[in-house]
Amino acid sequence: MNAWSLLTIPKEQRGHKGNDGYQDSIPHFYSFDSTVANSSKISTGDIVAPRTAHQIIGLSVVEAVHRQPGTKERHRCPSCGSTKIGYRKTQERPWRCQVCKHEFTHRTSETIEITKYRIEYHSRWKPFSPPIPVATFDDIYVTNAKQQSIRRLDLAKLTMLPAASPFFLGARPTEPRTP
Numbered sequence: 001m002n003a004w005s006l007l008t009i010p011k012e013q014r015g016h017k018g019n020d021g022y023q024d025s026i027p028h029f030y031s032f033d034s035t036v037a038n039s040s041k042i043s044t045g046d047i048v049a050p051r052t053a054h055q056i057i058g059l060s061v062v063e064a065v066h067r068q069p070g071t072k073e074r075h076r077c078p079s080c081g082s083t084k085i086g087y088r089k090t091q092e093r094p095w096r097c098q099v100c101k102h103e104f105t106h107r108t109s110e111t112i113e114i115t116k117y118r119i120e121y122h123s124r125w126k127p128f129s130p131p132i133p134v135a136t137f138d139d140i141y142v143t144n145a146k147q148q149s150i151r152r153l154d155l156a157k158l159t160m161l162p163a164a165s166p167f168f169l170g171a172r173p174t175e176p177r178t179p
């Protein structure tokens with residue numbers, strides 16, 4: 001069993017336009033595709049911690065992993081081929097490459113074959129109340145790959161996190177106190 005944090009960025013906040021964005025519903029499911037690092041490693045029974053750029057929203061257990069072949073448009077810088085390109089609404093040449101700094105009007109586009117994934121985890125969903133800051137996980141991540149949307153967590157350390165104890169204790173009722 002592994003544990004993962006799953007980054008969701010609201011569509012309007014995405015500066016990185018190399019991909020066409022994912023439809024996510026944080027308490028229910030998470031969708032991604034095979035171009036995402038660690039995409040093929042999530043299994044039924046794994047623990048997931050959905051998060052935004054600033055907060056970790058809750059914890060749950062993966063109950064289903066759906067896979068489906070598909071295609072997606074990939075957009076690149078016409079000069080160096082990088083997918084790290086940003087859109088600037090007000091500019092005459094709105095696209096700018098974050099790697100080679102080239103500015104341009106039209107992206108180079110291609111259709112690639114991918115596997116689409118959708119993982120479901122609604123039944124064991126337990127939100128943190130309130131959500132906890134993302135820095136709480138700094139020492140819990142297995143690697144320092146901050147750019148990854150799906151990041152592996154150290155399960156033993158996650159279990160020790162005080163905010164996570166209601167999740168790991170399950171729905172156990174509290175003992176009535178004897179006077």
Ligand SMILES: [Zn+2]
Pocket residue numbers: 077078079080081082097098099100101102
């Ligand atoms: Zn470039």
